[in-house]
Amino acid sequence: MKGLDGVLELIGGVLFLVLTPSQISQIVQVLTQHELSEDPHDLIANALVRFAASLDVSAALFGAIYLLPTGR
DSSP states (O other): OOOHHHHHHHHHHHHHEEEEEEEEHHHHHHHHHHHHHHOOOOHHHHHHHHHHHHHHHHHHHHHHHHHOOOOO
């Protein structure tokens, strides 16, 4: 399980590096569209959409640095 967690962190960090904040926002909207069409008040889906919409370059860079392995 710890290895899977590390791989997911690595993938997330790389995605934060190669995708622009607007691309991340579009991906989140596509991934949450079905859930929000069923329940427009879904707490988690709405939080993800709001987070992605407010993401800027410096926050994405911080996320990448945080998620990429740091010699753990």
